[in-house]
Amino acid sequence: MKAGVVTFPGSNCDYDVYNVLDNIFNFDTDMIWHKDKTLDDYDLIVLPGGFSYGDYLRSGAIARFADIMEPVIDFANNGGIVLGICNGFQILLESNLLPGAMKVNDNLKFVCKNVKLEVINNLTPFTNQYDNNEIIDMPVAHGEGNYYIDEKGLKKLKKNNQIVLRYKDESENPNGSLNNIAGICNIEGNVFGLMPHPERCSEEIIAPNNNDGYRMFASIIDEITNRGDKIAR
Amino acid sequence: MKLQIEVIKLPDKPWEKEGLTENEYEMIIKLLDRKPTETELGIFGVMWSEHCSYKNSKLVLKTLPTTGQCVLQGPGENAGIIDIGDNDAVSFKIESHNHPSAVEPFQGAATGVGGIIRDIFTMGARPIATLNSLRFGNLDNDRVKYLFKGVVSGISSYGNSIGIPTVGGEIFFDDAYEGNPLVNVMSVGILDHKDIATATASGVGNSVMVVGAATGRDGIQGASFASDELTEDSDEDRPAVQVGDPFMEKLLLEASLELIKSDSIIGIQDMGAAGLTSSSAEMASRGNSGIEIDISKVPTREANMTSYEIMLSESQERMLVVPKKGKEETVEKIFSKWGLHAEVVGKVTDDGMLRILNNGNTVAEISAKLLADEAPEYKRESKKPKYVDEINEIKASNIRSNDFNEDLLNLVSSPTIASKKWVYEQYDHMVMTNTVVGPGSDAAVVRIKQKDKALALTTDNNGKYCYLDPQKGGSIAVAEAARNIVCSGGTPMAITDGLNFGNPMDPEIYWQFENCVKGISKACKVLDTPVIGGNVSFYNENPKGAVYPTPIIGMVGLLDSIDERLTMDFKDEGDYIFLVGETKEELGASEYLKVNEGKVDGKVPSIDLDLEKRVQKTVYTANKNKLIKSAHDCSEGGLAVALAESTFKYNIGVKIDVGINTSNKALLFGESQSRIVVSLDKKSVNEFKEIAKANNVSIKKLGITQKNRYEFNNLINLEIKELKMRWETAIEKKLQ
Numbered sequence: 023m024k025a026g027v028v029t030f031p032g033s034n035c036d037y038d039v040y041n042v043l044d045n046i047f048n049f050d051t052d053m054i055w056h057k058d059k060t061l062d063d064y065d066l067i068v069l070p071g072g073f074s075y076g077d078y079l080r081s082g083a084i085a086r087f088a089d090i091m092e093p094v095i096d097f098a099n100n101g102g103i104v105l106g107i108c109n110g111f112q113i114l115l116e117s118n119l120l121p122g123a124m125k126v127n128d129n130l131k132f133v134c135k136n137v138k139l140e141v142i143n144n145l146t147p148f149t150n151q152y153d154n155n156e157i158i159d160m161p162v163a164h165g166e167g168n169y170y171i172d173e174k175g176l177k178k179l180k181k182n183n184q185i186v187l188r189y190k191d192e193s194e195n196p197n198g199s200l201n202n203i204a205g206i207c208n209i210e211g212n213v214f215g216l217m218p219h220p221e222r223c224s225e226e227i228i229a230p231n232n233n234d235g236y237r238m239f240a241s242i243i244d245e246i247t248n249r250g251d252k253i254a255r
Numbered sequence: 256m257k258l259q260i261e262v263i264k265l266p267d268k269p270w271e272k273e274g275l276t277e278n279e280y281e282m283i284i285k286l287l288d289r290k291p292t293e294t295e296l297g298i299f300g301v302m303w304s305e306h307c308s309y310k311n312s313k314l315v316l317k318t319l320p321t322t323g324q325c326v327l328q329g330p331g332e333n334a335g336i337i338d339i340g341d342n343d344a345v346s347f348k349i350e351s352h353n354h355p356s357a358v359e360p361f362q363g364a365a366t367g368v369g370g371i372i373r374d375i376f377t378m379g380a381r382p383i384a385t386l387n388s389l390r391f392g393n394l395d396n397d398r399v400k401y402l403f404k405g406v407v408s409g410i411s412s413y414g415n416s417i418g419i420p421t422v423g424g425e426i427f428f429d430d431a432y433e434g435n436p437l438v439n440v441m442s443v444g445i446l447d448h449k450d451i452a453t454a455t456a457s458g459v460g461n462s463v464m465v466v467g468a469a470t471g472r473d474g475i476q477g478a479s480f481a482s483d484e485l486t487e488d489s490d491e492d493r494p495a496v497q498v499g500d501p502f503m504e505k506l507l508l509e510a511s512l513e514l515i516k517s518d519s520i521i522g523i524q525d526m527g528a529a530g531l532t533s534s535s536a537e538m539a540s541r542g543n544s545g546i547e548i549d550i551s552k553v554p555t556r557e558a559n560m561t562s563y564e565i566m567l568s569e570s571q572e573r574m575l576v577v578p579k580k581g582k583e584e585t586v587e588k589i590f591s592k593w594g595l596h597a598e599v600v601g602k603v604t605d606d607g608m609l610r611i612l613n614n615g616n617t618v619a620e621i622s623a624k625l626l627a628d629e630a631p632e633y634k635r636e637s638k639k640p641k642y643v644d645e646i647n648e649i650k651a652s653n654i655r656s657n658d659f660n661e662d663l664l665n666l667v668s669s670p671t672i673a674s675k676k677w678v679y680e681q682y683d684h685m686v687m688t689n690t691v692v693g694p695g696s697d698a699a700v701v702r703i704k705q706k707d708k709a710l711a712l713t714t715d716n717n718g719k720y721c722y723l724d725p726q727k728g729g730s731i732a733v734a735e736a737a738r739n740i741v742c743s744g745g746t747p748m749a750i751t752d753g754l755n756f757g758n759p760m761d762p763e764i765y766w767q768f769e770n771c772v773k774g775i776s777k778a779c780k781v782l783d784t785p786v787i788g789g790n791v792s793f794y795n796e797n798p799k800g801a802v803y804p805t806p807i808i809g810m811v812g813l814l815d816s817i818d819e820r821l822t823m824d825f826k827d828e829g830d831y832i833f834l835v836g837e838t839k840e841e842l843g844a845s846e847y848l849k850v851n852e853g854k855v856d857g858k859v860p861s862i863d864l865d866l867e868k869r870v871q872k873t874v875y876t877a878n879k880n881k882l883i884k885s886a887h888d889c890s891e892g893g894l895a896v897a898l899a900e901s902t903f904k905y906n907i908g909v910k911i912d913v914g915i916n917t918s919n920k921a922l923l924f925g926e927s928q929s930r931i932v933v934s935l936d937k938k939s940v941n942e943f944k945e946i947a948k949a950n951n952v953s954i955k956k957l958g959i960t961q962k963n964r965y966e967f968n969n970l971i972n973l974e975i976k977e978l979k980m981r982w983e984t985a986i987e988k989k990l991q
Contacts, residue, residue: 031594032502034418038688041704071686073416076502132411134683163415163683222685227702227817 023246025066026054028094030085035071035107035221042224042239043068049243054090061093065246066103069094069110071163071219081124081166082112091117103147103242104213108164111205111215119213120206121179122171127164128198134163138190139204139218143183146207147245148214151237158234160218162196167217169199169206176201182209187216269293273300279631286625294563294611295619298626301529301567302536305793308630311759312791315772323785325748333374333454333525334442335787337749339813342448343703345710346380349388349441349753349809351792355496356438360405364438365413365499369571371442372419373525376508377574379452379515380444383689384701385414387424387440388714388753388807392433394670394989399428402436404990410440411681416501417508420690421682423699424714428670429855431718434797439753439790441714441809445703452515454524454534456577456603457542461521463535463601464583466590467507468572470531471556473497475567484758484796503572503595510593511574517589519582526573532566533627534575535601536609540627548601549612562611562618577603637769638762646723649843649857651918656851659895659923659970664981666892666924667899669850673985692822697888698743698812700820709820711745711812714753717891718803719844724859725767725804729774731859731928734867735890736810737782741871742886742931744821744878745812747782752789752808757801759793767804775806781864782871784810821878823887824904825934825960830884832909832957835947836870836930838894840917846891847924860928867929869950874931876946882939889930895923895967897932898957902965903979911958911967919970934960 025043029036036053043051054061061067075084085091091113098104098119106114114120127133136159141152152158171179179185187205189195195202197217205216220235222228229235270280273296283291283299291299305311321329327344328336334348352367368385375382387410392399414421419442456463473496514520522542524534531553539546550565560568576597578586583599590597604610609626611619622629647653656662666672679694691709692700698713715736721728737747752775757764779786795802814820825832842848843857877883889897898909915922935943947954965973 032416032505034416034505034686038686041688045704072418073502073505076416076500078502131408132415132681132683134415134685135680161685163685165415219685222688225688228685228688228691 023050023065024063025049025051025068026061026064027051027068027070028054028056028090030056030074030088032074032076033070033072035219038221039068039070039107042221046224047239047243056088056090059089059093061097064102066105066242067094067097069106069113071108071110074109074113081109082116085113086116095119098213101210101212103245105148105242106215107219107221108217111217112166114213114215120208120215121175122169124166125168125170126166127168132165133196134161135196136161137196137218138194140188140190142188143186146186146211146214148238148241149186150244151241157190159223159232160220160234161222162218164217167197167199169203171200179206184209186214269296273297274304275300279303282631287621292619294566295621297563297567298532298619298621301532302626303630305791306528307533309791310630311633311635311793313632314634315769318772319776319786320779321786323749323783326785326787327451328787330786330788333377335751336378336451337787337811339708344446344448344451345443345811346375346378346446347441347443347751347809347811348374348788349439349751349807350374350790351437351439351753351755353435353437353755353792353795356406357435359496360402361409362496362498364406364409366497366571367438367440368410368413369499369501369504370527371440372417372504373527375442375444376511377452377454377523377525378446379450380446381512382419382442382444383687384422384443384699384712385419385440386422386712386714386809387438388716389424389426390432390437390718390805391428393430394428396433399433400990406436406438407678407681413499413501415683417505418686420684420686422684422690422701423694423712426675426678427718429718429803431803435795435802437755437795437802437805439755439807441751443710443712443811450515452523454538455522455542456538456544456546457521458580458603459605461577461580461603462583462599463546463548463603464576464578464586464597465553465600466574466576466586466597467595468500468503468570469554469556469596470565470568470573471570472560472564472568473570475564475569484794497569497571499571506593506595507572507574510590510595514586514589517585519579519585521577521579524575526575528569530567530569536623536626538575538577539609539623545604545606545608545610545623546601547604547610547612551614552598552600554596554598562613566611635759635765636762637766639766640763646858647856649848651842651920654842654848654851654920656920660973662851662924663895663899663971663973664978665850666846666896667978667982668985669846670986670989672846672892672896674983675986676983677986691817691820692743696743697739697823698745700743700814702817707816709814709817711740711743711814713739714807714809715739716805716807718805719855720859721771721805722803722855723844723857725770726774727859727862729771729806730778730862730864732806732808733775733778733782733784734862734864734928735888736808737784738871738888738931740810740812741875742821742823742888743812744819745814746875747784747810747812749787750779750784750808750810752786752806754789754791755795755802755805755807756793757796764801771804771806778864781868819878821886823901824885825901825907826884826905828907828960828962830934830960831937831940832932832934832960834894834930834932834955834957835873835952837927837953838917838922838925838930839927840921841925841927842921845893845924845926847893860926862928869952870929870931873947873950873952874933877943880942882943883933883935885934887932889932890926893924893926895971899965899978901932902975903982906963906975908961908964908975909958909966910961913955913957913968923967923970
């Protein structure tokens, strides 16, 4: 069993995710270079946070054209588990692996702080260690996290139970995202993107009394270990 | 020697354009034994600017203690390095970007971050934290609001993108900084001893390479611009401000660290102030070599750049590299992996000359040592300013007050003391997942992954103190920085100093400078924290006058174990609160005086460095023995504010019941030095008392922690919630 974390030029949370998988979970993890044209046999691909290609043009807009994205898209379409965190979420949107788009935060400022989230769907490979409607705590750090989708798209998201995480309420919503959306998955449930950073609350030392990020990685590893490559929803 | 005379004829007083004096111009002619070309004069202009040569400060800076057991690299390289055991080392430095930020706050601050980060990774260290020390005018002023917002968003934009957490710093607001804000950025990196890189060029015939971004027309003569006063016309100097590209720098960072680890280079130097000129002259000079560069080989962003422009451009995100013989390809390979240029532009020679060719024609030829090390050194005239002798004594009765509740609320909502949450929530302070104690604390604490030890980081200075009494102010800045490190559980190790002053040609400014340095020097010796590098920024003036003398102290401390970290926050109800150190009748220079009377006046609080050391040792030892649960130093706003700040995080209040031997005002708001508030469990009290006694330090029980309320004798009685709300929202309200 093996995970891969993709490094794009400008990724800066790649080693943070690697650290959690490799050092905290002892999960065999590779760093994957953006110029690679093929993927080895992985059970999990993570697109990490950062400012891929400087976030120039639009966050994630250039990264989707990186060589590595073709095999990542194939991997996702074949049911592989893909986690996109922050900039990784933006890349998933730009690659059409997830629906919707990201706008600049409504107060036009970068925001870095802890926010409260509500778990909306705990039947995904990413959230099976949480209760539904559980309130959890996670840090955000972004300037473009204002998720948007048209009305039809939103209906579809709701109908298919694709909204996985919401900011607890308006006051906890740091960016003005539609419907307080913080994280969504695809219909099949194997691709998940979220703005908050689970890797920043996976260790007691940097996030006292907060294992909410740890449980997200634990969910994924549980899924991989116990259910093989079958995606249960 | 054949020198191609450039088309442009030199003007009548050619030295003026380059920021040189007539004397210096004549000196150059004598040293060269001929008249300089335009390019040469430009090169002298930047290399002999204060910014590059420290010509007005060097003689004074030499009096600072720069050696110590932990020092691996002192001043003179891109950044200093200290040893933290187990072959681990820490490189850190502070640098100013004041003038660029005054005319273009966003880019000025952003490139300030970029510049200092480059200094750190040039040493072979991976930058792991950034701090910034900022000074602005009164936040009620619209221009100040614009500068403040611009600087914060510039720091945020660059620091967040490059992925290095901004973990701490401090901000003061005072009219003295109006029009000339101070933007000082400190970067901290870690490295293995074996990866220490130097900025040396040696080995005749070795290649000289320019790597990173292409060269453009931005920031030309930035170093000279930084070495002059700001005037009403300074807005026209906006082209002297560089434009930053954090994405490019992130690539350069990764490529440079990979290159240094590949063991294929002799030297590497960041191109900061004075770009290609200073990097080549300094590298050659350090290696006792010469360097020959053909500027037609330098990748440029624009066509038809003159040799003058290429040599003096301060385009960001560039480095000069001297590879080992035959390793040019390795350099190119590593840089091309990261999508960056790496071009051979010249070679190392043995004649000690910096020789600039343009398509084979020599356009400049000057001894590298002459440029890098032999700039004139001036001991400027120094005179005690009159205002120093006219300082009034401030008594309690001189400060009007109706109600101490109101006084405390006003103090915690004064922008200097108020929460800086509005600022640090725009900084990514968590990326790299090492931030154990983040912004808003006495010192930030960052872990070192896979190790038990950690670093404590802080910047400190009180400009009012340095204005009223430069020597004491200089000492207090160091003492407070060390106190902050100890309050976070660390041992103070070493400092970097960011010295911000007015025009050194003014004898009174020079006097301030000399005395601040004297004070810093004294404190560093007693507290055993050598100066491993720093930065001098003169000419911080606006049309109304000079800024307060503001020598910012950036200090690094070491925690043997991350478990020894300490924070300011009260943790549990019913804990005992003690004050370590003594409160005196000292209201001079206080924030209380400024907030209530609008005055900056009075005697600066006394500082006994030996006592300071013992106070710090008491708290350090008590923490090592796991006796104390919180520690917070008393600084701006005095004891009453220190207590308030400790209540906020967990909403745990205080019930203070303490006898007094000063006025109530001095007890609450006086800023006596060498004081630390600690909280501890009742059962630890006896052991704690013994430690204080062994260190000959007086301690006093102030009271206990309690639920929700802030009560101080019968003087103050407030709900924590109200106090916190005022503290937390003050800056945001000012900006609305």
